[in-house]
Amino acid sequence: MIRPRRNRKSPAVRALVRETTLSASDFIYPLFVHDKNADEAIDSMPGCIRWSIEGLLKEAGEAQALGIPAVVIFPAISEDLKSSDAVQCYNDDGLIPRAIKALKATYPELCVITDVALDPYNSDGHDGLVAENEHGGLEIINDETVEVLCQQALCHARAGADMVSPSDMMDGRVEAIRTTLDSEGYQDVSILAYTAKYASAYYGPFRGALESTPKAGDKKTYQMDPANVHEAIRETLLDEEEGADIIMVKPAGPYLDVISQVRNATTLPLAAYQVSGEYLMIKAAAKDGWLDEQAVMMESLIGIKRAGADIIVTYFAKQAARCL
């Protein structure tokens, strides 16, 4: 009789036949930084902190010691530095360039990734520049935004970033950023592209962390419709052609089919972002003992890997690395 259970009979046999494994080297650890001397707990994301640069260094060092190869940094910018032209995003003395320099000086081997998008710097809270269209409605203007994103990417490259990660979903930005970096001598700075980034309600806690919720309108004219998957393939083929080094799908857990289909459409490395809302749901359910936090965390991560992601961006990076 054929008995599939023979392959499950002991931990040793299960280890032999296991198809997917997690490793600390799969993770990118997202970190929030602000321009204050004290570290601050983030109300909307229990367990996450807005770090001072000093705190950021300590946290990144702990991550590296656990075998996590990369961090991605997000800035919480004070309200008075935000403007409708988002010019602070390419200030060489700004928070992110200072954080990059401090990280690279302390941990030269750590891969430092930056987010390229205007929302933390934009008084309108959108990832792109906002203009009024002829009907009096809001419009996120693509090509003008891409020019600013190129300046931002260049500023991060000058400060020493290993990878820039455009999360804005403007058309043509990967190619424009690649061309700008190449022409300025930064041909070795990689692009981790948010290729299929959906207009998701799961980003809510993150926007709380950065106080970057759009003042008006939503992000549906640039982020993707959660109902679509062919469009994710189209974006993948475009980003590949435009010169992306790594493709990303975001969110991760509710979009495992997208990860799987994108996996089959490209030979590039594939990342998936387990976003703030996915993290928060597990934290919230575990808080009163409704779920086993550690077990559900590990299962959520193995599911993302099994679907086809090579790399996972996750707020659980340190906690999961400790379990491995």
Ligand code: PBG
């Ligand atoms: C913005 C950005 C967002 C996230 C990463 N970069 C939010 C958004 O698009 O509104 C979300 C990350 C998360 O929820 O964990 N460019």
